[in-house]
Amino acid sequence: MIRTPISDWLAEKRTEIRRGEWRDPDSGAVGFRAYADKWVDERELAPLTRDLYRYLLDKYLFPFAESDLDEITAPLVREWRADRLRTTNAKTMTAEAYRLLKAIMETAVDDELITRNPCRIKGAGKEKAAERRIATVDQVDALANAIGMRRRLMVYLGAYGPLRPEELAGLRRRDVDLANLRLRVRLAEPERMNGRRVQGDTKSEAGTRTVILPAFLRRELRWHLESYAEPGPDGLLFVGEKGAPFRRSTFGRKWRKAREILGMPEGFRFYGLRHTGHTLSTRSGATLKDTMVRAGQSSEKAALIYQHSDDERQEEVAAGLDVTVRKAREEAARKAADKRSGTDLARGCCDHSGQHKGPGL
Structure with missing residues (x-):
């Protein structure tokens, strides 16, 4: 029998079929953007996560929008990543976009639309976060004073609760036990990119918790309940000047102004208060488990974020060692x-x- 290139090709395909490795050459001719949109729609995602994925598809993964799945190759992925890092210098967002792309393409492999995931850059989905900034006690007090009476309790609960912004948004009067200085965190109301709030569960099962506040906050809590919280058991604890739930954008403007007044670095965000409170707690002797319960964290890895060690703490450690x-x-x-x-x-x-x-x- 005379062997020809065609017969060799046929033999190769028959072998692939027997092994279950054969793929329809046209199976990968599926548009990436259509497939990615379907990928997002099919998953049970938190509203903010869904918003983030849509944002990443629009702002970071748009170069692949007109491509078919099988046209996205490993060299193209490397070129895309290098371009994003060069033009945006947004390492964290680029890493998040890469993780999303990799997850979508991995599902395409499972769906047998492509044979191999083109996202194969080691470490590209990881970002090395800088050591988080923490504030001093004096700075927390100064921020509370600068941001105004209506919002000062948010600063204190963000630092010494320490509560997430979406948890603060979900607090009602019935969640407050003033006599025993306890807050019951039951809900989270994150604000989506369209400005609407979505009521839902806390970030994790551990997020539903009772937070015991330090005694020095009793006066602040009483004043806020008497002056600003909505009436009735279901009344919101925090509302804006016009009586509507507080807006992230409005609070953000006042936060930035307060930070500028105090000369604090631009990188210090409201979430840094949560880090501040937990760092002070660990310095006061809180164990890892204490930190997990207070933070509403379900994993040790997440709680370890708050085992902060800056120069000041290292000086304390060195002094203790001395x-x-x-x-x-x-x-x-x-x-x-x-x-x-x-x-x-x-x-x-x-x-x-x-x-x-x-x-x-």
Whole structure:
């Protein structure tokens, strides 16, 4: 039998069919954007996550919008990532966009539309976050004063609760136990990109919790309930000047203004208050489990974010180490001195022949 290129190709395809490896050459001729939209629609996602994915598809993954799935190759993915990093310098968002692209393409592999995921850049989906900034107690007080009476309790609960913004938005009067200084976190009401709030569950099961507040917040909490919270058990704890639920955009403007007044760095966001409160808690002796419960975190990995160690904390650690070492050395020196004194005393009670001489002899 004469072998020809066609017969070789047929033999190869028959082998692929027997092994279950054959793919229809036209199976990958599916538009990426249509497939990605369907991918998002088919998943149970939190509203903010859905908004984020849509944003990433529009603003970061748009170069692939007109491509078919099988046209997206590993070299094209590397070129796209390099271009995004070069033109936007947004490392975190580029990493998030890459993770989304990789997840979509992995599903396309599972659907047998492509044979291999083109997203194969090691570490491209990870971003190294800078050490988070924390505020001092004086700075938290100054921010609370600068942001105004209506919103000052939000600053304190963000720092010493410490509550997430969407948890603050979901608080009602019935969630407040003023006598025992407790807040019941039951709901989260995140604000979507269109400005609408969505009422739902907390970030995780651990997010539903009771937060015990420090005693110094009693006066702040009482004042806010008397002055600004909506009436009735279901009344919102935080509302704007016109009585509507507070808006992220409005609060953001006032936050930035307060931060500028105090000369605080631009990178210090409201979420930094949560980090501040937990860092102060751990310095006060809170265990990892304490931090997880208070933060509403379901994993140790998430809670470890708050095991903060900046230069100030390192100085405290070094000072503590200095005290410990000095104390140990002093104790060792004291024992050595006592031992020498005992030896000298023993020698003084004996003559050179080793015969014991009583005192005064």
